[in-house]
Amino acid sequence: MLLLGIDVGTSSIKVSVVDAQSQRVLQSVQYPDNETEISSPQPGWAEQSPEMWWEHVGIAIQKINASGLFNPADISAIGIAYQMHGLVVVDKKQQALRDSIIWCDSRAVKIGDDAFNAIGEDKSLSRLLNSPGNFTASKLAWVKQNEPDLYSRIDKVMLPGDFIAMKLTGEITSSPSSLSEGIFWDFEHEELSEDIINYFGFDKGLFPEVKPVFATHGCLKADVAERLSLRTGIPVSYKSGDQPNNALSLNVLEPGEVAATAGTSGVIYGISDQLFSDPKSRVNTFAHVNHSVNDRRLGVLLCINGTGILNRWAKNTFGNNLSYQEINQQAASVSVGANGVRILPFGNGAERMLGNKLIGAQFHRIDFNLHHSAHLFRAVQEGIAFAFRYGLDIMRENGMNPTVIRAGKANLFQSELFAEAFVNSTNVPVELYHNDGSVGAALGSGIGAKVFSSEKEAFLNVKSIKLITPTMTEQYEPVYDDWKRILEEQLTIK
Template sequence: MYWIGYDIGSSSIKAALIDAEKGSVKSTVQYPEKEMEIQSPKAGWAEQDPETWWQHVCEATSKLLAVSAVNSNEIKGIGISYQMHGLVLVDKEMQVLRPSIIWCDSRAVETGRQLFLETGSEKCLSNLLNSPGNFTLSKLKWVKENEPLLFDQVHKFMLPGDFIALKLTGHCSTTISGLSEGILWDFKDDKSANWLLEVAGISPDLIPEVLPTFSDQGRITKAAALQCGLPKGIPVMYRAGDQPNNALSLNVLEPGEIAATGGTSGVVYAISDQANTVEGERINCFAHVNHQPGTARIGKMLCINGTGIQYSWMRSQVAPDVSYHELNKMAASVPIGANNLRILPFGNGAERMLYNENRGARVSGLNFNRHKKEHLLRASLEGIAFSFVYGLEILERDGVNLSRVKAGNDNLFQSELFSNTISTLTGTNIEVVETTGAVGAARAAAWAFGDFSSIDEAASTDQLAASFEPMTNTDEYQEAYELWKNDLKEYLT
């Protein structure tokens, strides 16, 4: 028997099958092969049709069953991971009213800022652990203000994963973790932040039923079974946003543990048992998948926009015909600090951790007589690594005690230079693990059902791709980092 996990991204749908007894991965697929289109009717807008996600879920399921040669009757149930912060609106017949305003849409920035001012920073940061920002509630208020006739038809609002669960089960629901990512969970009162909805002029009746993250969240309907090819009546047992789910996939659940990703953007997601924040305008705090009232498990998330995108840009401009593996070898051929060449990797929009400053990247110390492409590559990787370390320092000031860092094996952490730099400067071990978000969602569902005693047991077959320990030449790394921080200080002055 098997469990199926879905990862509902903005570029594709990923699906995975895991063995219900061993937790091992049977097969993984993605659909479509080409990235899904994101509509941008105006500058800064980003929308997708939720029904397209559902169609691709059905296609991915068909592809997965074919690739794995598994009979659909062998599927026990479903877990769902999804792109965070999106807004899906449905009417009383559960029909979608408009395209989803997805995570990278920036139209509601000013709406969120006004909500923050009206509510007050103290109330927001003490109760929500966040400012409303450009998250789901702010997008909902934007619709109310700019599309009033459509808003009058809204019966419920949902996140992308809630919509896929609705399509599968016919039941409209959400989770505590989901409400927190929409900035709608009051951590002091342990309930939805209806007071914030009142400030926004929105009825709390628009919130779907709130279910536990790990629970029987509904059974597959006959109609859904016919469309997606799964057995009627199997349960959806788990649902979480992509970053909390990524942490779960890496078995990052307890205070001090950190999940990190270094893709186009970089994310550091640290678990804390403290439901408070002093850096709430530079980081985001969400209810982690195992958060319970009275037993806080807060995911403190720091996002760096200009990480992998900087390295890919450097590759395309400096060494376009060279593999990333060869790039990393070239970068490692020059000394720590790249002979005083330094790069601030902040060229991909406003950086929340820098108080939403958007000044572009910066190169310092470039010498035409000393520096070659190898130095540019090393300075690029070091600049990204230093930005991670700087972010970890922010998290430490917010009460996070570092114990270990875990990352998936499909991003910058594959680079020995990159990982060694972070490990040495933080004094923390880094483990790079072979897993994916879809695999993690499937295992979480199996654990919720009772097939495994813990996530650790479910993930016991994962392979450790690499591990990194702090280097002995700490002074060289520290000197390079301090020079980089001095550049950053000047940059922000």
């Protein structure tokens, strides 16, 4: 029996086919080869076309089926992972009414702040576990305020993965995990938040049927199945935001376990069985994939918008057609601290861990006679690692103290220099795994379709490939302290 996983990322679509019995990946493909652009009609805005996602999903599935490494007729379940917090709205004909306002869009910050004050700090943090902030509910309110004609034509509101599932099956569903990441979920009553619905004046009919993450969210339509060379009726049996899914793919399911990723954005994601909220909403809490009323599992998420996107920008701007491997080699030729260059990686929208401030990426202390591209490449990776440390300290303030962090050997964690900077800045060992969001989604579909008897069974073959331990903290700590002073100076500027 084969399982198909789809990962709807910001930069590309990735799909994988996994053999359920062995949990072996038979093939993975990505489309497009070049990273998908983000549309920014105004400063601080970020949008992508849902129909583009769907087109790319279809191409990726056709590409993987054409590999000849498996029989597409043996695929028995589909799972979907997706970029979190995006707003997708469709009409009664299931047509997208506008481009998706995606996760790093900053236009709704004030709307969310006003909602937080009106609903009240205590109620927001105790029931929503977050400020409405710059999340999906606030983005929907922005559409309601600024595009009233379009808003009046909305039939259903959804997250990006819900849209892809709809295109596959014709059915629209959601889950407590998805709704919580949009700040639509009341954890006290385990239902749609009346506080959010009433404050923003949303109609409850806009929201899809709520099902568990591991459930049948529709079955593959005949016309879609024919186009994609798949069997009609295959269930979409799992949908999850990319960070809960990344944690699932690393077998991070129980309280105290922690995952990290460093792709376009950077995330540390820890599991708790307690209703958790940061008083300043700098880190956020959502329902994890295995959360239930009787067995609480919450994901505490630190997000840094500007991580891999900064590394890519530096490569494209200063790399002179160098590969990432060549850039990493240049960066490693420079000593810790990049000879004084400091970079703040906050150039991809308002940062929640900075109180939703938008300070932009910043380069400090560049000397034209002293520094060259290698110093910049090193300072970029150190600056990203320092942002992780800054955020992890916020999590520590709130009682989350990981003794080890699990991460996939992907994106920035493929750089030995970045991994070194990360573990020595945070002083936490990192276990690296061969993992992938689309593989996690495939295994998730097996859990939802009851191919596996439990989450544990789905990950029996997940083994660490490398443990990286801190060995140079005394070299990194003063550099981090200097970086932090620069950041805090910028945060005081109004």
